Amino acid sequence: MSATPFWLAGRAATGDDEIVVTHPWDGREVGRAAVPTEAQVEEAVAAAHAVRKKAAALPLHVRAEALAHVARRLEERKEEIARLITAENGKPLLWARGEVGRAVSVFRFAAEEARRWSGSALRLDTDPAAEGRLAYVARAPHGPVLAITPFNFPLNLTAHKVAPAIAVGAPVVVKPAPKTPLSALLLGELLAETDLPEGMFSVLPVPNDRASALTEDPRLPIVSFTGSGPVGYAIRDSVPGKHVVLELGGNAAAVVCPDADLDWAAQRTALFSNYQAGQSCIAVQRVYVVGDEAYEKFVPKLVAAVEGLVTGDPWDDRTQVGPLIGQDAAERVEDWVNRSGGTVLTGGKRDGASYAPTVLTDVPETAEVSCEEVFGPVLLVEKAADVDAAFARVNDSKFGLQAGVFTRSLDVAFKAQRELEVGGVIVGDVPSYRADQMPYGGVKQSGVGREGVASTMADYTYEKVMVLTGLQL
Template sequence: MDVRTFWLAGRPADGDTELTVTNPHDGREAGRYSVPTDEQVEQAVAAAHAVAKEAAALPVHVRAEALAHVSRRLAERADEIARLITAENGKPIFWARGEVGRAVATFRFAAEETRRWSGDVQRLDTEPAAAGRLAYVSRVPHGPVLAITPFNFPLNLVAHKVAPAIAVGAPVIVKPAPATPLSSLLLGEILAETDLPAGMFSVLPVQNERASGLVQDPRLPVVSFTGSAPVGYAIADQVPRKHVTLELGGNAAAVVLADADLDWAASRIALFSNYQAGQSCIAVQRVIVERSVHDAFVERLVPAVEGLVTGDPADEKTQVGPLVSVEAAERVEQWVREAVDAGARVLTGGSREGATIAPVVLADVPADAKVTREEVFGPVLIVQPAESIDDAYAMVNDSKYGLQAGVFTRSLDAAFRANRELEVGGLIIGDVPSYRADQMPYGGVKDSGIGREGLHSAMTDYTYEKVMVLTGLSL
């Protein structure tokens, strides 16, 4: 099997060591890649710093066409890329194809936003002292972006950092998750086909212990991180004077009110508590059901979960594949065992084979159990009754996380009340919290992070406002 090169200042490069990526499902080799040396990492950072002014001055059409080219090439190579995602991540091919499709859209949205990205003009002669004055307000890149990406969406979450950086004219250095670097390296191959200047991007598959030097390097003034809260806040603490954006996950809740379509709610919650084997920041983890429909809902939910196809992620019919590693599956298994030991009941699932866990539904889970309070990041769902809508919304907010929530209801009053009261960055009415459109603002509150992704939002995050005042004009 060929060894994938990494990307140093837009060009392929080889280091002095190689590492192997294995398929979480069966342990077979998914690919090998070259690891950059410390000297090569320094070269990449120096190149990003050196090209920053040129990148910021790139004409809009150059940036937009580069992003459009990436979108087209991802679409042309969609099947190849989806199979690579499945091989390195264990994600079922059904979901991998969906991820590639989303990445195609993400780069397309970025190209469109680039062409719309323009300054604002303000007349200042609203007061006599400012007669003849006009303000032009533009946005300027903070500088090169360090993008630290997770394993669960090894292509599209890289796209959500790379695309807005290119869109605003900021060089970007990607440090992919060690478990899943191959997809980002392939993305680097496509980026290298564009007319972007040397130094505009690098993809450096270094191990996590080497990331600290990149985080602290003053030549990378923006750090965009997606991952766990402890790691994210440790990064922010290291560099308090940098512009840091953090997407840190959650334990997403879905509320099922008495007027909901129970069949629809059960089918959606069953699927989206277990897609990506639960390894999504907005996978459904907590289900809060009004007492009057609780039993009827559970009667629908359990068969829906049991009906999901678990198995080989390369099989077109598989809906639930393995976790990213045996160690991750063992941790989830231990958390379930701790909850059961504390009084929880297993309604279905829980058996483990290697890195694969049969989807779990738990009831009577103690409020202080890890599967209630923390982010499980596995195929585990807990069902909790609520006495009223007041109780349900309070239970959603009884969490240190606040990324997204879903509310199944037909009531506009209940929907707008949820929008007022729920402490989350995103609220999905009539569906699961796992819904995300790639162009919309996406991010959380509380321990779910700071900043927003979604193309326009991330472009704003990577830039600052600059005001130029023109004087002596006849307006």
């Protein structure tokens, strides 16, 4: 099997080494990715640095049309790309198709935002000393962006970093996860079809142990990282002078109130604790049910909904839960569950890289499956005396990405908005909901900065003020 070339300053290239990509479901080889040499990495970074001024000066219509082209091409090739995601990541086609659809939207949103990317005027003569003065406030890119992307959404989380960079006129160097480089390389193929200048983008599938050469390079002043907390904070600490955006882990919680539709809450919680095999930062990991009566009614519904999920071969259109990214990941989840001290209501069994959707109760708060990010198809359900107690349990975490609150009460909804220590509160649904245009990110150890196209564009840029003097306003 020949290696897929990487993208060096917009051109296809090969190196001296390859990454073999295997399918998590059965371990077979599904592709190879060429790995750049150190000299080629240097060439890519130098090209991004060299083109930065030209990129910042690109007319908005050029940026917007490039982004719109990628959106169109993703749509045209959506089934092929979905199958590529399933091949390298193992997620069922159901979710892979959804990921492609979301990436289409991200590039479309970015094209729209690029056309609106404009400065603002501010009259300064509100004070007598500033008569005849007008401020024009624009935003300028910090410079080239280093985008480090994870394995769980190999296309869409790459899109969330690349599309806003192009929209603001910033070159971007992508380092995809070594386990799933093929989706990012295909995205590079589509970018190469545009009229973007040489050096505007590179996709470099280098091993993780070579990433420091990129993160520490002063010519890449923005580092946007999605992945584990220890790695993210190590990057931030190693480059104190850079602007670092971190989208890190979570252990997302949902609160089920007595006034909620318990059938809906059970179905949504069951599905979205296990979608992507639980390998999502906002997969439901903890559920707190308010009151004895609601708890007794909800738990059997939840267990039945989990047991009703279709698990198995990710190539089957009916499959909802497939394998984890590899057997080592499934073995870790198995170990955490076995050591949790909780009661297994369903699941709790591993088969190779797959782990059965699992519901636990009576889990000590200090157990890893409770206080860490399990990143697998495991769900804890516990009873809370009242809403205050449930919210306290949600907040008793070092993470704070998103939370879900199933309620019909506006008072409870706004109480959740006020009191929950998270970046997003989803009322009437699971914390796993994310619209790609909304601000998305966490607090505490869930990261710094925000994604969502417009939010990322702001994060990649700084305000630059010009004051005009001697005007008749």
